[in-house]
Amino acid sequence: MTWITLLLSAIALAGLFLAQFRIPVPQIGGEYVEGVVGNPRLINPIFASANETDLGLTRLLYSGLVRFNGKQEIVTDLAENYTVSEDKKIYTFNLVSNAHWHDAKSVTARDVAFTFALLEDPTLASPLAGTFAGIKVETVSEYTVRFTLPEVYPAFLSALTVGILPEHIWSIIPRDQIRLAEMNLKPIGSGPFQFKRLIREETGFISRYELSRNAEYYRQPPYIKDMVWQFYSEYEGDNGMLEALRTKKVSGLNFIPTALKEKTAVKHVRLATLQLPQYTALFFNLNNEGILSDKTMRQALSLAINKPKILQETLDNEGAAIDSPVLFGFPGYKNPLLQLGLPEEANEFLDKKWSRISAEDYRQKLITEYVEEHSSTSTASTDTTSTLAISGATEIEKTLSPAQLFYRINKNKTMAILNLVTADTPEYREAAALIAGYWQDIGVKTNITYVSQKEIAQSILKDRDYDVLLYGVIVGSDPDQFPFWHSSQVKYPGLNLSGYTNKKVDEILLKIRQTSDSQQLNDLYLEFQKLLAEDVPAIFLYSPTYVYVLGNQIYGFAVERIAHPADRFANVTDWYIKIGSEWKFKK
CATH class of the missing domain: 3.40.190.10 (Periplasmic binding protein-like II)
Incomplete structure (x- = not known):
């Protein structure tokens, strides 16, 4: 038995010796x-x-x-x-x-x-x-x-x-x-x-x-x-x-x-x-002749947003809050100035041009409009004003948030109502709900439409069918902002999702494409961001991982x-x- 044990030991030692000269390598397959x-x-x-x-x-x-x-x-x-x-x-x-x-x-x-x-x-x-x-x-x-x-x-x-x-x-x-x-x-x-x-x-x-x-x-x-x-x-x-x-x-x-x-x-x-150089923003459709044509409204909507809270609730802080489309590592990047949501200041902005209307008065206004509309179209002889008012109140209650204490109306009798469109994902659902809550605190009613990611790509972006679009943009390796903010990119398939036009911005974006001087590039991007912040064509929320x-x-x-x-x-x-x-x- 001794010689067998010695032989087996020798084989084992030889195997261990040879194994050190065998290295793992990739093989084709799988x-x-x-x-x-x-x-x-x-x-x-x-x-x-x-x-x-x-x-x-x-x-x-x-x-x-x-x-x-x-x-x-x-x-x-x-x-x-x-x-x-x-x-x-x-x-x-x-x-x-x-x-x-x-x-x-x-x-x-x-x-x-x-x-x-x-x-x-x-x-x-x-x-x-x-x-x-x-x-x-x-x-x-x-x-x-x-x-x-x-x-x-x-x-x-x-x-x-x-x-x-x-x-x-x-x-x-x-x-x-x-x-x-x-x-x-x-x-x-x-x-x-x-x-x-x-x-x-x-x-x-x-x-x-x-x-x-x-x-x-x-x-x-x-x-x-x-x-x-x-x-x-x-x-x-x-x-x-x-x-x-x-x-x-x-x-x-x-x-x-x-x-x-x-x-x-x-x-x-x-x-x-x-x-990933990507950011999520609220893009205001400036081509719609609605309340977003009012710069004061856009400024107030921006002031009301608590970006760090949105980042925490939607992404568990896996990303960074931002105030510009120029992201970290790109020329012209600056540390963002992030507000925690300033509804009082936003309301002061709006009070100058938009009157407040109580939730009850707004409810009664909608009921009156409902009765008038259905009275003129109804053929049922048993319908009365009171029954129409009751049925109208039932329908209207479904569209109103009990948490919204007041609404706003301007001198042209236009109500402050926005249609926000976004993808039907957990992240955007959470973000949209928070945003609607912030805006109701300043009297703006927000109707949210959730659509599939397929529909976003095939119809929403093509038709620009939104007042506000909550959407994620991938900037890519090139810091060039031309595809997203130059006026030539307003129409589909261009990616200027806000329909933003500004001659000075156009000139800057062209100059950016023509310069290789790092300091000049940095200065041009800073000026671009300044003009964008003044015009508020969008609210930049966060950059996710x-x-x-x-x-x-x-x-x-x-x-x-x-x-x-x-x-x-x-x-x-x-x-x-x-x-x-x-x-x-x-x-």
């Missing part, structure tokens, strides 16, 4: 299923910035000339290298020669020029059109492309992260039909993953979207074999995304609201809190800062699920 509340519409770089789901998918399917890495640094992508002229108006890019579309055709400079021609075409109404207006794009050779800018644009490189389209696919589709093309849902790109299949329900809702590894990717091909997006219409409920996470039907979630974070406490996931729910089976995730939620995939080619080992001997 499937990652990410749950997403939303649905894809146009998985096309030209349109995707209007829909966060589309933008995330384009990040996996397409490639840009440059991209952001996990530290939000610009690095080359389809471009092998580039040069910038001395006057900073000419950018020349040399493309890698081994990049191919998912149908095996080569990516060339013609594809780049074609993509930017589409971006500028007014027929397509791309949200990015304004960014590239006036820029000349020309092919120098098969793999070289040149951009000539009309003016210096310091943030131009960051704009070139937009995905490039294959000319041979899209050039045969009439431009007025591009939005309708099937290729918007079954794209051919050049990114690390390629389209595999989608599952669409009878209702038209796409419930599952599958991507497969692009083994011919021109840089390091991904390790994960299949990347799957499972779509849901809501977070909670038996068919909601959280239940799918609990039962392991999905491996992770693209985002979790703060109010639901505790419900992700399952063993197979971890939470990644990422820094972004919480990504990542499956524990994923290794290699190394992202801390993102400009868009889609940037969570910045190092997706480094992610892996399968682990192997290899020999490594010391030299």
Whole structure:
């Protein structure tokens, strides 16, 4: 027995000795299923910035000339290298020669020029059109492309992260039909993953979207074999995304609201809190000829808001209260001056132009109007004024808050009533309720409409159908405020959600795009913020953090800062699920 024991001991020692020369390494394989509340519409770089789901998918399917890495640094992508002229108006890019579309055709400079021609075409109404207006794009050779800018644009490189389209696919589709093309849902790109299949329900809702590894990717091909997006219409409920996470039907979630974070406490996931240049604001629709055309009203509405309280109640302080769209880390950032809510001061503002009317007097006013309206339309002979008044009172009570002690009316007999629209999420429901409460304390009645995130993207933003919009804006890596506040961006698909116009602001925003001097840039942004604060086109509330729910089976995730939620995939080619080992001997 002794020799057997010695043999086994020797084998064990040899195994331990050899094990120190084996190291774990990523292996190709595995499937990652990410749950997403939303649905894809146009998985096309030209349109995707209007829909966060589309933008995330384009990040996996397409490639840009440059991209952001996990530290939000610009690095080359389809471009092998580039040069910038001395006057900073000419950018020349040399493309890698081994990049191919998912149908095996080569990516060339013609594809780049074609993509930017589409971006500028007014027929397509791309949200990015304004960014590239006036820029000349020309092919120098098969793999070289040149951009000539009309003016210096310091943030131009960051704009070139937009995905490039294959000319041979899209050039045969009439431009007025591009939005309708099937290729918007079954794209051919050049990114690390390629389209595999989608599952669409009878209702038209796409419930599952599958991507497969692009083994011919021109840089390091991904390790994960299949990347799957499972779509849901809501977070909670038996068919909601959280239940799918609990039962392991999905491996992770693209985002979790703060109010639901505790419900992700399952063993197979971890939470990644990422820094995201995003803010939530109340956008006043200045194109509506209503009470918001009165600057005094807008100032009073702003004074009444307790921003720290809203941040605490909606996000449990996971973010920062703000008073400007210029966020921390951007040129011109200044520490916010945050009030805790000043209803007394706000009421003093309004008392000069808006008379108070007691809650009872307002109730009687509405009942009288109800009786008059229904008396003229009613055909029932038994209806009397008293019965109409009773039924009217019953209906009216449903629309009034017992906590609102008074209302306001101006000299034109216009009541201070606002229609606030926002997404139907726990965060925005909580915020909207608090805001309505603050405004009722200064005599302003607020009617709240909650709509799906899909409806926000498809109709609310397009039609600008709101008095006030409670909404979150992702600024991105580029601090440029032009897309959000220049008057040229008032109409859809522009992102000037307040319909704000100010010639001085327009001039400043143009100057910002033309300067690379850091001090001048800082001064211009400070002046921009001053003018914005004077005009009050919006109330800036808070900048939240972004919480990504990542499956524990994923290794290699190394992202801390993102400009868009889609940037969570910045190092997706480094992610892996399968682990192997290899020999490594010391030299």
